[in-house]
Amino acid sequence: MDHRAQCWAQTSQFIAQVQDIGDEIGMPYIAAQADLADPNPMSDEAGVPYALSTFRWINPDSEYYRDRKLALSEPFLNACRLSAEPFYFRDGQFHMNRASHLLSSIDCSHIHESILSSEAIIVPVHQPRSMLGTIIWCAKDAVGVEDIFRHHAARLQYLAVQLISTHNEARGRPRNAPILQRLTRREAQCLRWAAAGKTDSEIGIILDLSISTVRFHLRNAASKLGATGRTQSIQLAAGLGFIGAV
């Protein structure tokens, strides 16, 4: 058995575990997406959505997984974009194990109309190369999600990360980079300011370099990253963590 097939086999084991743990904790309705930017549902090797083959949903008749706005309700997705931690949904709000304002700005007022669930545990999965996925465990009625979350968040998160990582490796997407050359200090600095939208001449002023030098460093950085042009450099460097926070 070659490696890809092995990854697919491992993936279906993780899929089963995800459903099992959902049944165990009383939140058996599950939505999963390895890449939120992908309009297609997350599917197995044969192209069958896991939502068909394994995962159950609150309303079994709805092809919820085809309309991602319904399944992975927009506020849930946006919350995933902003949080690295797992969190849960109850009483129309997001919560986690600590006091946080990260998710307080998200408008949840229309969730109940689109997702027929009162309580849910959401695990965002931020991945290399700027890929973002999520797994959501839902309950139909109130099951005391706060306690469930406190006891199982760590397991759920680790399982979610493993499933999505394995699934991605099986799909060969994102493509794994063969080499990783070291970026010099100057190259990283120029990239960071370029990502902030600065022009070459602005970067030159900021770092006290001439335009030519800024161009020199950006060119070298692009070549090390295997990128063609500034935008792709930014995309690759950001996805590998070379750029960092604003």
Place this chain on the structure above:
Amino acid sequence: MDHRAQCWAQTSQFIAQVQDIGDEIGMPYIAAQADLADPNPMSDEAGVPYALSTFRWINPDSEYYRDRKLALSEPFLNACRLSAEPFYFRDGQFHMNRASHLLSSIDCSHIHESILSSEAIIVPVHQPRSMLGTIIWCAKDAVGVEDIFRHHAARLQYLAVQLISTHNEARGRPRNAPILQRLTRREAQCLRWAAAGKTDSEIGIILDLSISTVRFHLRNAASKLGATGRTQSIQLAAGLGFIGAV
């Protein structure tokens, strides 16, 4: 007590937990960095590095945290860039709970010279907005990291994510976005191809649109993201998971 102070207080609790669990599992030497792109060590509210105030290191005299190449040995960092899952280091190689080729291309031949540890558990923490952090638990001598990893990886990962998230919220970095407008299908498509380094006219050919239309969508996307210019749009969209995999 205001929210930021609360986050700082919570952060030091997590810091203590990280050291405690390290002692408990027999891997008490710890290196942490919330943002790999930040040349400064991870520090508390007063600016004192956690490496000074709390964490221990194998050689207490070395100011290892000042030289990140030494502390967070280059191959460790590069492995973090490529993996969303926690993994461990033993016998000069990286391993995880499953068969994976993700980290096999990384050259580890010079690790023993720079990091005086034979075994380590590495938890990469991929965060929103393209920030990447890590926490590394090390042992001086062999302690059977394989079993430790199998039993504690989930706890370690959840703790690492919580610590780094709280620390970032305390620092107010990355800045939390107030609003998140929905990107339309076309806007997302144009962004994706722009991130791949395509020019407006190339995107037009790919999506069968005129250059004007491509420009129209990219302009709208930039305005929704609060970005000025194409490069910043890419950086923001990538960091929020709108672009996805190659």
Place this chain on the structure above:
DNA sequence: TTATATCCTGACATAGATGCCAGCTTGTTC
């Protein structure tokens, strides 16, 4: 019907990025 959102297209001028050429300094190693 009237909004509203999404989507589509064109023209023009200016600023910026890119490809290509060349040369310079500084420090290290042999």
Place this chain on the structure above:
DNA sequence: GAACAAGCTGGCATCTATGTCAGGATATAA
């Protein structure tokens, strides 16, 4: 001293992106 790497700078021609103006098509919901 010679050879080498890393960093730094300039000029020039061309392509690309951006700002600003204009117009219209289609569909869905109130």
